[in-house]
Amino acid sequence: MSSIKNSFLEALVACDAMAAREIADEVLAGENAFRELESLIVSSCDEIGNGWMDGRYALSQVYMSGKIVEHIADLISARSESPAKRNPTTAMAVLNDSHLLGIRIVMSVLKSRGYSVLDYGKMEADEIAEKAAADGVKILLVSTLMLNSALKVKDLRAALSARGLDVKICVGGAPFRFDPALWREVGADAFCESASNAPDAIDNLAASMTGGKL
Amino acid sequence: MMTSMSRVLTTLSGKEPDRVPLFLLLTMHGAKELGLSIKEYFSKAEYVVEGQLRLLKKYEGDCIYAFFYAPLEIEAFGGEVIYSDDGPPNSGEPFMRDTAKIASFEPPRIADCQKLQKVLEAIKALKNEVRDEVPIIGVVMAPFSLPVMQMGFDKYFDIMHESPELMARLMAANEQFCADWANAQLEAGATAICYFDPVSSTTITTESKYLETGYQAARRTLSKIKGPTATHMASGNCLGRIGKLAETGTAIVGVSARENIGEIKKECGGRLSVLGNLNGIEMRKWTREQAEGAVKKCIAGAASGGGFILSDNHGEIPFQTPDETVFAISAAAKKWGTYPLDWIENNG
Numbered sequence: 001m002s003s004i005k006n007s008f009l010e011a012l013v014a015c016d017a018m019a020a021r022e023i024a025d026e027v028l029a030g031e032n033a034f035r036e037l038e039s040l041i042v043s044s045c046d047e048i049g050n051g052w053m054d055g056r057y058a059l060s061q062v063y064m065s066g067k068i069v070e071h072i073a074d075l076i077s078a079r080s081e082s083p084a085k086r087n088p089t090t091a092m093a094v095l096n097d098s099h100l101l102g103i104r105i106v107m108s109v110l111k112s113r114g115y116s117v118l119d120y121g122k123m124e125a126d127e128i129a130e131k132a133a134a135d136g137v138k139i140l141l142v143s144t145l146m147l148n149s150a151l152k153v154k155d156l157r158a159a160l161s162a163r164g165l166d167v168k169i170c171v172g173g174a175p176f177r178f179d180p181a182l183w184r185e186v187g188a189d190a191f192c193e194s195a196s197n198a199p200d201a202i203d204n205l206a207a208s209m210t211g212g213k214l
Numbered sequence: 215m216m217t218s219m220s221r222v223l224t225t226l227s228g229k230e231p232d233r234v235p236l237f238l239l240l241t242m243h244g245a246k247e248l249g250l251s252i253k254e255y256f257s258k259a260e261y262v263v264e265g266q267l268r269l270l271k272k273y274e275g276d277c278i279y280a281f282f283y284a285p286l287e288i289e290a291f292g293g294e295v296i297y298s299d300d301g302p303p304n305s306g307e308p309f310m311r312d313t314a315k316i317a318s319f320e321p322p323r324i325a326d327c328q329k330l331q332k333v334l335e336a337i338k339a340l341k342n343e344v345r346d347e348v349p350i351i352g353v354v355m356a357p358f359s360l361p362v363m364q365m366g367f368d369k370y371f372d373i374m375h376e377s378p379e380l381m382a383r384l385m386a387a388n389e390q391f392c393a394d395w396a397n398a399q400l401e402a403g404a405t406a407i408c409y410f411d412p413v414s415s416t417t418i419t420t421e422s423k424y425l426e427t428g429y430q431a432a433r434r435t436l437s438k439i440k441g442p443t444a445t446h447m448a449s450g451n452c453l454g455r456i457g458k459l460a461e462t463g464t465a466i467v468g469v470s471a472r473e474n475i476g477e478i479k480k481e482c483g484g485r486l487s488v489l490g491n492l493n494g495i496e497m498r499k500w501t502r503e504q505a506e507g508a509v510k511k512c513i514a515g516a517a518s519g520g521g522f523i524l525s526d527n528h529g530e531i532p533f534q535t536p537d538e539t540v541f542a543i544s545a546a547a548k549k550w551g552t553y554p555l556d557w558i559e560n561n562g
Contacts, residue, residue: 015375055451059418063371096298098307101367147495147532148301174449178471178495 009044012065013057024072034076041069041112042199049109049196062195063101066108073112088138088206093120093128095144095152102143102173105195113199117141125152129159132167139168139205141198142188150175150182157187168205170198217347218276219405225520226442226465226487234517234551237351237489237525238275238540241283242302242533244268252533253297256282259335266336267343272537273544276523278344280337280404281353281530287395288363290327300533310365313373316380321391324398334402341403349406352399353529356411356445357388357435358428370413374427385431393438400441407443409436409464410529415450417470425458432462444468444489446529453477460485471496471527476515479522488516491527492543498534505542510550514558517551524551 004023011019027037048065051057094103100121110117120131132140140160144150153171160167170190171183183191189208192201216224216232224231244265245255255261266278285295285305294306310316324330333352340350355363361370361384373380396407413419414428436443445459446468452459453473460482467486469478471493479488492508500508509524516522524547531540550557 055416055453058416058420058423060371060374060423061420063368064375098296098305099362099367101371104368146301146304147498147534148298151300151534175495178449178493179499182495 005040005043008040009047012044012048012068013051013061015061015064015068017068017071020068021072024075028076037072037076038113041073045069045109045112045196049194053194059101063105066105066112066195069112070108073114087115087117087202088209089118089136090115090139090141090202091118091120091128091132091135091137092141092143094122095128095142095156096122096124096149097143097145098122099145102145102195106141106143106172106192106198109195110198110202115199115202125155125159128156129163129165132160133163133165137167138209139170139202141192141201142169142171144171144173144175147175149173151186153186153188166209168209170201170205172198219347219349221276222349222523225522228484228487228519228521230518230520230553233553234513234547235276235523236274236544236547236551237277237279237523238269238273238531238544239277239279239281239351239526239529240269240273240275240531240540241279241281243531243535243537243540246533246537247272251297251299252301252303256303259332259339262336263339263343266340270344270348273540274548275544276348278340278348278350279353280333280340280350280399281408282333282336284355284410285363286329286333287355287360287391289329290322290324291364292322293363302530302533305363308364308366308369310361311369313365313369313377313380316373316384316387319384319387321387321394324394330395330398334398337399337402337404350404351406351408351444352396352402352404353408353410354392354396354399356409356414356428356432357385357392358431359411359413360388360392362413374423381427385427389431389435389438392435396439396441396443400439404441406441406465407439408468408529409439409443409445410448411445412448412450414445414455414459415447415452415470416455417447417450421455424455429458429462432459432464436463442466446489449494449528453481456481456483456486466523468525468529469527474515475512479516482521484521487521487523489523489525490516492525494526494528494530494532494535497526497539497543498532498536500539500542502538502542505539506546506550509543509546513547513550513555518555518558 169188171188172192221231247268283303293309444466445464469490
């Protein structure tokens, strides 16, 4: 299997959707097809995510590979025997910014791994809190590009608390990469340096809730 | 004592001046000086002129920074800018989400853009004040990086990888605009142009894609700019790409706080000067001692032999950075940056 993993990873980092799809089809024709394909997707996304964090891969590769695996995952769910994950009600938002790349990449990774996430797009802190209350959100993934937006996560925490909401906040984005202490300072519960960390972050936050119930 | 201009020119020629030049790339701090909101401050050239002159006198840096805000060029294209009370003006909804528009896309004429004319007015007035004693730095967004604001990162990556004809058309339009805008600023009195190109960093784009795209765009554009340029990675990484950046014709590279400035200087090998790399996100919390430590580390890493200008790593010091920290950086730059830098050898 390891040569298939290597080939799949190579196709993804080369942004070669056709080659990746051929390998996925080969895996789907074999035994334990969906489990093997999920394992392939998970290990490749993790490798690309780690590679971006340590400088081996570029953001363009993270984005394009995310698109490719999301498309493959869509094909799986269309013929699916593989059950979707059951995660606590989770939403993702970009705080005070129109740059949606981060949210797109994370959504691709989560979708390809079977997680269900509400896409709030661009919102301000109060709007997010309002919508989270209405939707019964338990986990919020918040992406920011600018320092002043990152600092507004404090306002989001305050807005959630004012509504009596016990919501876990996981943050991501450039300001948090340049100041490792910032996520704690703004009252977040976790920080994802890379999109590939998002599934584990959701699982860890879910486990930290009482009973991890939905 | 040297003037700021002599100091900077000396270091760029690969020699050691009297002390390490310090580029305090302050923009919104001018609004604080004048007691204006950020939006009001950027509404008139005269406010920015007054702000920059006050900042120069207050902190004793070595440049005037004629940068208003990143989406200024987007405004020229008819796009949206969103102002806030505590941060840089940001681009709004990208105006080119429908990438079919690229086929008929024509860049605006500089003379027709009131927002750009305001910057030129500011540069002319600043030039009258500082003449040839202090370098005035104009700013452009590289044609290869501007599309992030024009259409969003995701659409841009899509056309970069999947639509070579659209990509070529977009670059042609952006390159023409960029060169025209840079030259207008140089004609108004700017000494050099800071060419912001984070998409050309190793953080954002692979080597192979960069060589097909951003590298070519930079070579074509910089060859048309009638003055010296610094290519700023705006916090993006560049180790491993310095050789190619040098081939574009730029003179300086602005580098990330996440890379080792000594390694960058070594890779530059005299082909490029180094600008950086104080951590702009962390500096808002620095004590005086931490600011001094950060300055010393940069100087120890890159200042020997000249070819180095101390600055922040993003190309703009955040609004949240207190005056005390900027003073501490300036003081430390003088204390530890006076050549010869014997203390570096003495400290091993």
